Amino acid sequence: MGNALYLPTCLCDPPQFHNLQELRHSASLANKVFIQRDYSEGTTCRFQTKFPSELESRIEKTLFEDTVKTLNNYYAEAEKIGGQSYLEGCLACTTAYLIFLCMETRYEKVLKKIAKYIQEQNEKIYAPRGLLITDPIERGMRVIEISIYEDRSSSGSSSGSSSVSSSTAR
Amino acid sequence: MDSCEYEQIEPRARPTPAPTPPTRDGREERRRPRRRWEVFPGKNRFCCGGRVIMARQSGVFPLTLGLILLTCGLFFIFDCPFLVQHLTSCIPAIGGVLFLFVLLTLLRTSFSDPGILPRATPDEAAEVEKQIDGSGNASYRPPPRTLEVAINQQPVKLKYCFTCRMFRPPRTSHCSLCDNCVERFDHHCPWVGNCVGKRNYRFFYAFIVSLSFLTAFIFGCVATHLALSRGPGGPRPGVRPAGEPWQISLRLKCRNQNVWSILGLSGFHTYLVASNVTTNEDIKGSWSGKSGEGVANPYSHRSAVLNCCATLCGPMPPSLIDRRGFLPQDESVQAGDGDTQPPAAAPVSQINVVGGASRPTLALQEPPNPSSADAS
Numbered sequence: 001m002g003n004a005l006y007l008p009t010c011l012c013d014p015p016q017f018h019n020l021q022e023l024r025h026s027a028s029l030a031n032k033v034f035i036q037r038d039y040s041e042g043t044t045c046r047f048q049t050k051f052p053s054e055l056e057s058r059i060e061k062t063l064f065e066d067t068v069k070t071l072n073n074y075y076a077e078a079e080k081i082g083g084q085s086y087l088e089g090c091l092a093c094t095t096a097y098l099i100f101l102c103m104e105t106r107y108e109k110v111l112k113k114i115a116k117y118i119q120e121q122n123e124k125i126y127a128p129r130g131l132l133i134t135d136p137i138e139r140g141m142r143v144i145e146i147s148i149y150e151d152r153s154s155s156g157s158s159s160g161s162s163s164v165s166s167s168t169a170r
Numbered sequence: 171m172d173s174c175e176y177e178q179i180e181p182r183a184r185p186t187p188a189p190t191p192p193t194r195d196g197r198e199e200r201r202r203p204r205r206r207w208e209v210f211p212g213k214n215r216f217c218c219g220g221r222v223i224m225a226r227q228s229g230v231f232p233l234t235l236g237l238i239l240l241t242c243g244l245f246f247i248f249d250c251p252f253l254v255q256h257l258t259s260c261i262p263a264i265g266g267v268l269f270l271f272v273l274l275t276l277l278r279t280s281f282s283d284p285g286i287l288p289r290a291t292p293d294e295a296a297e298v299e300k301q302i303d304g305s306g307n308a309s310y311r312p313p314p315r316t317l318e319v320a321i322n323q324q325p326v327k328l329k330y331c332f333t334c335r336m337f338r339p340p341r342t343s344h345c346s347l348c349d350n351c352v353e354r355f356d357h358h359c360p361w362v363g364n365c366v367g368k369r370n371y372r373f374f375y376a377f378i379v380s381l382s383f384l385t386a387f388i389f390g391c392v393a394t395h396l397a398l399s400r401g402p403g404g405p406r407p408g409v410r411p412a413g414e415p416w417q418i419s420l421r422l423k424c425r426n427q428n429v430w431s432i433l434g435l436s437g438f439h440t441y442l443v444a445s446n447v448t449t450n451e452d453i454k455g456s457w458s459g460k461s462g463e464g465v466a467n468p469y470s471h472r473s474a475v476l477n478c479c480a481t482l483c484g485p486m487p488p489s490l491i492d493r494r495g496f497l498p499q500d501e502s503v504q505a506g507d508g509d510t511q512p513p514a515a516a517p518v519s520q521i522n523v524v525g526g527a528s529r530p531t532l533a534l535q536e537p538p539n540p541s542s543a544d545a546s
Contacts, residue, residue: 142287
């Protein structure tokens with residue numbers, strides 16, 4: 001099904017694809033990395049693009065930075081103060097803000113786009129490398145939480161369980 | 171080499187065998203899926219299944235409501251008929267519109283999430299603790315921890331919140347009455363029975379401004395009523411005042427005090443909006459150099475109009491606490507009043523859940539429900 005995630009767990013064997021449920025059994029949560037907020041431009045939602053050292057052996061720096069920069073762009077789009085937000089604000093004020101009960105705000109629409117993007121990134125890039133991004137909205141928009149998984153069955157923990165090469169076949 | 175045998179499992183399937191059918195001896199009660207508002211750690215009161223959120227201490231909110239209803243009631247009953255007869259029928263119409271606007275914005279301010287920040291998950295808190303040097307003794311509280319950041323080249327100190335176990339984002343403050351960190355914390359208003367913060371400041375501002383208009387309008391109408399019923403040289407022929415003049419005078423005097431205090435409050439908040447300062451920052455003197463830390467407000471857009479637009483007409487931020495989401499089944503059974511957030515791996519039912527695939531663990535999930543996305 002479209003919602004199943006596949007993660008190869010054995011390096012030696014031909015890559016075996018499992019879904020996310022099997023990830024729980026065959027891979028264990030090793031560590032979590034938290035990407036903090038970047039407040040250099042004010043209170044608008046931005047995350048730091050500094051590459052954490054724990055991910056150095058797991059994922060390329062450019063991929064990580066692309067993900068964070070795209071997320072930052074999405075949040076900037078959601079929080080942009082311009083014609084559309086003024087229109088929304090004025091319209092809401094004239095209706096005594098009742099319209100917020102019926103209408104989906106622009107921010108909520110962008111949040112849905114962000115959720116879709118994160119899921120896509122997880123499926124295509126992060127899960128094959130044994131990583132998982134949690135949507136920042138679930139952490140109060142304070143951090144991007146990246147969970148690092150290790151294969152339980154593999155004896156060595158150095159290269160981990162993720163096989164990058166054969167992970168993209170669907 | 172071992173060949174690994176795996177079977178396809180639906181993402182939504184539970185890893186453990188299905189439980190026995192619920193019996194009628196209280197286990198059914200425990201298995202009822204609980205919503206997150208039922209285990210919310212702050213001191214808040216929830217109504218309508220978590221759609222309405224207020225402070226636990228409602229303060230004088232019933233008094234506020236009562237005063238507005240009483241004043242407007244007296245106006246509509248005693249003054250309107252007279253003024254409609256002698257002036258224009260627009261008066262009750264204008265009064266009615268203003269009254270409705272005041273009531274709706276008051277309810278919106280009181281019943282919405284002011285911008286509460288959910289408490290840090292245990293993993294997040296542990297990560298923050300690791301970065302801070304502290305003594306190992308649990309009972310000794312180290313000196314307040316701060317983190318300095320540069321916001322628009324202005325150094326700002328972020329304080330560590332011991333209750334929520336995180337460094338508070340800029341402009342966030344912990345309300346001791348509600349026991350929550352609130353973003354862009356303005357103040358806790360006993361008159362509306364809720365905190366005023368990032369998400370409901372515009373409602374609060376609309377409330378006090380419209381209330382100023384309403385009280386000024388009623389004051390004007392009552393004064394007109396008095397003037398018309400007295401008139402030069404005694405009551406005019408054919409004019410029958412509704413109520414004795416002394417009653418009207420008394421109401422006028424009471425109104426007088428209300429009008430000035432509400433007008434004053436509106437004026438103060440207009441100044442705050444135009445300079446993009448919160449009441450909290452104004453009281454502490456954060457940007458006036460009193461505390462000696464910095465003298466420029468790094469959040470100001472340097473233009474009063476732009477500040478007003480940003481504060482009042484900016485995009486409506488979402489609620490960060492998922493009140494109507496369901497707790498995972500195992501947590502529903504054992505949760506009392508949860509002190510901390512559910513573990514990081516627990517799924518959350520929110521408007522932005524597109525699929526269950528991005529969760530490290532899977533448990534009972536509610537299908538995405540648009541009605542659970544009330545951002546109020």
